[in-house]
Amino acid sequence: MPVSKVENESIIARKPGVAPGEGPEKGLITLPGESDREVEGLGGASYITTKLDQVVNWARGNSLWPLPFGTACCAIEFMSMVSSHYDIARFGAEVVRFSPRQADLMIVAGTIVDKIAPVLKKIYDQMPEPKYVIAMGACATSGGFYRAYHVVQGIDEIVPVDMWVPGCPPTPDGLMYAILKLKEKIERGEIRR
Amino acid sequence: MSTLTKFSAIPYTGPAPTNRQPYIPVEAERMDARGQEISARIARPAVVQETGQDLPTFLVEKDAIIDVLRALHDDAELQFTMPLDLFGADYPNREKRFDVVYQLYSVKNNERVRLKVRVAEDESVPTSTGVFQGYDWYEREVWDMYGIVFDGHPNLRRILTHEMFQGHALRKDYDPAQRWLLTDRGVSTITPKIDPRYVQEESESDFERVTLNLGPSHPATHGTLRIVVTLDGETIVGAEQEIGYLHRCFEKMSETHTYQQVIPYTDRLNYCSAVINNVGYCMTVEKMLGITAPERAQHVRLMLSEFYRISDHIVCIGTNLVDMGALTNFWWLFQPREEIISLAETCSGARLLPSYLRVGGLAVDVPSTFLAHSQHLVRTLPKFIDDVEALVMKNRIFRDRVDGVGVISREDAINYGFTGPCLRATGVPFDVRKANPYLGYETYDWDVPVAEGGDTYARFLVRFEEMRQSLRILQQAIDRGLPPGPVMVDNPYVALPPKEKVYNEMESLIYHFKLIMHGIQPPVGEAYFQVEGGNGEVGFYIVSDGTKHPYRVRVRPPCFPIFEAFGKMIIGQTIPDAIAALGSLNIIAGELDH
Numbered sequence: 001m002p003v004s005k006v007e008n009e010s011i012i013a014r015k016p017g018v019a020p021g022e023g024p025e026k027g028l029i030t031l032p033g034e035s036d037r038e039v040e041g042l043g044g045a046s047y048i049t050t051k052l053d054q055v056v057n058w059a060r061g062n063s064l065w066p067l068p069f070g071t072a073c074c075a076i077e078f079m080s081m082v083s084s085h086y087d088i089a090r091f092g093a094e095v096v097r098f099s100p101r102q103a104d105l106m107i108v109a110g111t112i113v114d115k116i117a118p119v120l121k122k123i124y125d126q127m128p129e130p131k132y133v134i135a136m137g138a139c140a141t142s143g144g145f146y147r148a149y150h151v152v153q154g155i156d157e158i159v160p161v162d163m164w165v166p167g168c169p170p171t172p173d174g175l176m177y178a179i180l181k182l183k184e185k186i187e188r189g190e191i192r193r
Numbered sequence: 194m195s196t197l198t199k200f201s202a203i204p205y206t207g208p209a210p211t212n213r214q215p216y217i218p219v220e221a222e223r224m225d226a227r228g229q230e231i232s233a234r235i236a237r238p239a240v241v242q243e244t245g246q247d248l249p250t251f252l253v254e255k256d257a258i259i260d261v262l263r264a265l266h267d268d269a270e271l272q273f274t275m276p277l278d279l280f281g282a283d284y285p286n287r288e289k290r291f292d293v294v295y296q297l298y299s300v301k302n303n304e305r306v307r308l309k310v311r312v313a314e315d316e317s318v319p320t321s322t323g324v325f326q327g328y329d330w331y332e333r334e335v336w337d338m339y340g341i342v343f344d345g346h347p348n349l350r351r352i353l354t355h356e357m358f359q360g361h362a363l364r365k366d367y368d369p370a371q372r373w374l375l376t377d378r379g380v381s382t383i384t385p386k387i388d389p390r391y392v393q394e395e396s397e398s399d400f401e402r403v404t405l406n407l408g409p410s411h412p413a414t415h416g417t418l419r420i421v422v423t424l425d426g427e428t429i430v431g432a433e434q435e436i437g438y439l440h441r442c443f444e445k446m447s448e449t450h451t452y453q454q455v456i457p458y459t460d461r462l463n464y465c466s467a468v469i470n471n472v473g474y475c476m477t478v479e480k481m482l483g484i485t486a487p488e489r490a491q492h493v494r495l496m497l498s499e500f501y502r503i504s505d506h507i508v509c510i511g512t513n514l515v516d517m518g519a520l521t522n523f524w525w526l527f528q529p530r531e532e533i534i535s536l537a538e539t540c541s542g543a544r545l546l547p548s549y550l551r552v553g554g555l556a557v558d559v560p561s562t563f564l565a566h567s568q569h570l571v572r573t574l575p576k577f578i579d580d581v582e583a584l585v586m587k588n589r590i591f592r593d594r595v596d597g598v599g600v601i602s603r604e605d606a607i608n609y610g611f612t613g614p615c616l617r618a619t620g621v622p623f624d625v626r627k628a629n630p631y632l633g634y635e636t637y638d639w640d641v642p643v644a645e646g647g648d649t650y651a652r653f654l655v656r657f658e659e660m661r662q663s664l665r666i667l668q669q670a671i672d673r674g675l676p677p678g679p680v681m682v683d684n685p686y687v688a689l690p691p692k693e694k695v696y697n698e699m700e701s702l703i704y705h706f707k708l709i710m711h712g713i714q715p716p717v718g719e720a721y722f723q724v725e726g727g728n729g730e731v732g733f734y735i736v737s738d739g740t741k742h743p744y745r746v747r748v749r750p751p752c753f754p755i756f757e758a759f760g761k762m763i764i765g766q767t768i769p770d771a772i773a774a775l776g777s778l779n780i781i782a783g784e785l786d787h
Binding site: 073076077083085113146 | 369
C-alpha cells in the first residue's frame with residue numbers, strides 16, 4: 001500500500017515555540033494541569049535548576065540499575081540479595097543489567113585479579129555517566145587475605161569507588177545497606193565526578 | 194566442650210607430636226604390596242617403586258613416562274583410564290629440583306596410582322596429551338607455575354596467569370607478593386582451534402566464518418570464564434576456553450600460612466559447597482597427623498556436607514534455568530537455600546563460607562537447635578525440589594533446549610578426567626562416597642544416581658536425584674541423633690586447650706602458646722585424600738616438611754577437566770545450546786582457577 005508523505009504536518013500537534021528568555025521558564029517535570037498554567041513568580045533560573053537537581057537525584061537514587069561484576073563468592077551473596085528472601089526490589093535496584101550501557105551502578109562482587117583488571121576498567125568506561133561503584137567484600141576492597149602475586153590489592157587501583165562493603169563475603173543485608181547508603185549519598189547530591 | 198572441671202590437672206598422656214619424623218601411612222604396607230603387583234604387570238626397567246606411601250607410587254624416568262602411562266591405561270587388568278591429576282612440586286635443594294606428579298584412577302578396580310617424574314630446571318618432559326586428553330590443561334598449568342616444558346604439547350602457553358606475567362609463581366624462590374601488571378590493551382586474542390572434522394573447503398554457499406567472544410564478563414558465564422567460538426552461520430565449528438580470570442593463588446597462599454589458617458582459603462575454592470572443601474582439607478591433614486575427629490564432629494561434618502551439596506545443586510539448577518529464561522525456579526529454589534545457609538550461620542556465625550571445620554574437629558559445638566532445624570529443612574526441601582522438577586523436566590520448551598545438548602561420551606568423559614554429576618550423567622557410577630567411604634558414608638543407605646546419555650538433560654536428572662539421595666542420608670543422620678562428646682580431638686598438639694584451662698593451668702598455657710606460635714606440625718611426608726564435592730572428586734595433596742607451614746598444597750579441582758572438555762562438547766551446536774550446556778556443568782571459577 002503506497003504511503004503518502006504529509007508535508008509540514010506532524011501527527012502530534014505542536015505549540016508554537018517560545019524563544020529562550022522570553023517566556024517564563026518551567027521545570028522539566030510538570031504536574032498534571034500545570035502545562036496550561038503560567039508559573040508566576042518563579043522566574044529565577046537558578047532556583048529551578050537546584051530543584052531539578054534534587055528531583056533528578058531523587059529519581060536516580062531510587063532506581064539504581066546494578067551491573068554485577070561478579071567474579072567469585074561475593075557474586076553468590078549478590079544473588080542471594082537479588083533473589084526472593086532479601087529482595088532488593090524493595091529498594092528499586094532489582095533491574096540487574098549485564099550490559100554496561102544500561103547500568104549506572106557497578107557492584108564489583110569478588111576478587112579482581114590482574115588478568116581481569118583491564119576488563120573491569122573497560123566495562124567501567126563503557127557505563128554512561130553518572131555512574132557509581134560499590135566494592136563488595138574484602139577482596140574488591142583491599143585484596144582481602146589474598147596478598148598474592150596475581151590479585152589486585154583493592155579495585156581503587158583501577159576505578160573510583162563510592163562505597164566499600166566489609167565482609168568475606170558480606171551478608172546480603174550488608175550489601176543492601178551499602179546500596180541504601182549510596183542512595184542517600186546520591187540524593188544529597190554529594191557525588192560529583 | 195568437655196567435662197573438664199576448672200582446676201583439673203589431668204596431664205595429656207597421648208602420643209607426642211611426630212614432626213621431623215617420616216610420615217608412615219597406615220595403608221603403606223597394603224599399597225606397597227599392590228605397587229609390586231602393578232610394577233610386575235607393566236614391567237618396565239625405568240619404573241622404580243617408592244615405598245611407604247599412601248598410594249602405589251613409582252618414580253619414572255622422564256623419557257619413559259609416555260610408555261608407562263600408556264601401559265597403565267591399556268593394561269586389561271589395571272585399566273588406569275582416568276587422569277585424576279597432574280601437578281608439580283619444587284624442591285630447590287635437590288639436584289633434580291622438580292617433581293611432576295601424575296595421579297591416575299582406575300574405574301574398574303577403584304584404585305589410584307601416583308607416578309613421579311623428576312626433572313632438573315633445564316630438562317623437559319614429553320607431553321602426555323596423546324594418552325590422556327585431559328592432561329592438556331594440566332600440563333599448561335605446570336608450565337605456568339613451574340616453568341617445566343612439555344615437549345610436543347600442542348598449545349603450551351600460560352593458563353592461569355596473564356601473558357605479561359614474568360617467572361613461575363609456584364617455584365619456591367618466587368616472592369608470593371610479586372605482581373606483574375597487565376598493562377596491555379586488556380584481553381589477549383585467542384584463535385579458536387577448529388575441530389578438523391568441521392573444517393571444510395569454504396564454498397560459495399557457506400556463511401562467512403565469524404569469531405565471537407563470550408566473557409569474561411557475560412551473564413551466562415557464572416563468574417569469570419571466557420569462551421571464544423568460531424561460527425559457521427549459527428553452528429559452532431571451533432571453540433576455545435580461556436581461564437585464569439579468578440586465579441587467586443590458593444596454592445601459593447597455602448604455603449605461606451599455617452595448617453589451620455589454610456582452612457578459610459579452602460572455603461573459597463568451590464564457594465557454593467564450602468564445607469565439603471573444608472572436610473577434604475582437614476581430613477588430609479588429619480590423615481597425616483594420624484588422628485581422627487571425634488564422632489560428634491564427623492556426624493556434623495557429614496550433615497553439613499550433604500546440606501551444602503544440596504545448596505550447590507540448587508545454585509547450579511537455579512542459575513542454569515535462569516540462563517534458559519526460566520526465572521521462577523531461581524526465586525523458588527533460593528528460598529530453601531537461604532534456610533540451608535542460615536543453618537550454617539547458626540553453627541559458625543558466617544553464612545556462605547562458614548570456615549567451620551578445624552583440623553581435628555569443629556571450631557565450636559553445634560547449637561542445641563541444630564537437629565530440629567535440620568529436620569525442618571529435610572521436611573520442607575522435597576516440596577521445592579518436586580515443584581521445580583515438575584515445572585521443568587516435562588516441559589516441552591525445556592526439553593527442546595536440553596535434550597542432546599552438550600553431549601559427552603562415556604569414554605571421553607573418563608579420558609578427560611570427569612568426576613561427579615557430570616561423569617555420572619554418562620552412566621559411570623563413580624562416587625567417592627561409595628568408592629572410598631569417609632565420615633561413615635558406608636553405614637548409610639543411599640544410592641548413586643546414574644543417568645545415560647551425557648547430555649544436559651542427563652545432568653539435570655542426576656542433580657535432582659542427588660538432592661533426594663542427600664536428603665535420604667540426612668534423614669538417617671537425624672534419626673541417629675548427634676553422638677555425645679566433644680567436637681575436637683583431645684590432643685594438645687592439634688587442638689587448643691579450653692580457655693578456662695589456659696588461664697588456670699601452666700601446662701595448658703604452654704600448649705596454647707606452642708600451638709599458636711608453632712602451629713600444627715605434621716610428620717614429614719606427603720598424603721592425598723579425596724572427598725566427593727559438589728562437582729566431583731575434590732582431592733588434596735599435601736607435602737609436609739615438618740614445619741608449621743605446608744610445604745605444598747595441591748587441590749584437585751573437579752571443574753578443571755570438565756571445563757577443559759567444554760569446547761569439544763559444543764562443537765556442531767549453537768550459542769544458545771552452549772549457554773544451556775555451560776550452566777549444567779556447574780563451573781565454579783574459584784575452584785577452576787584456584
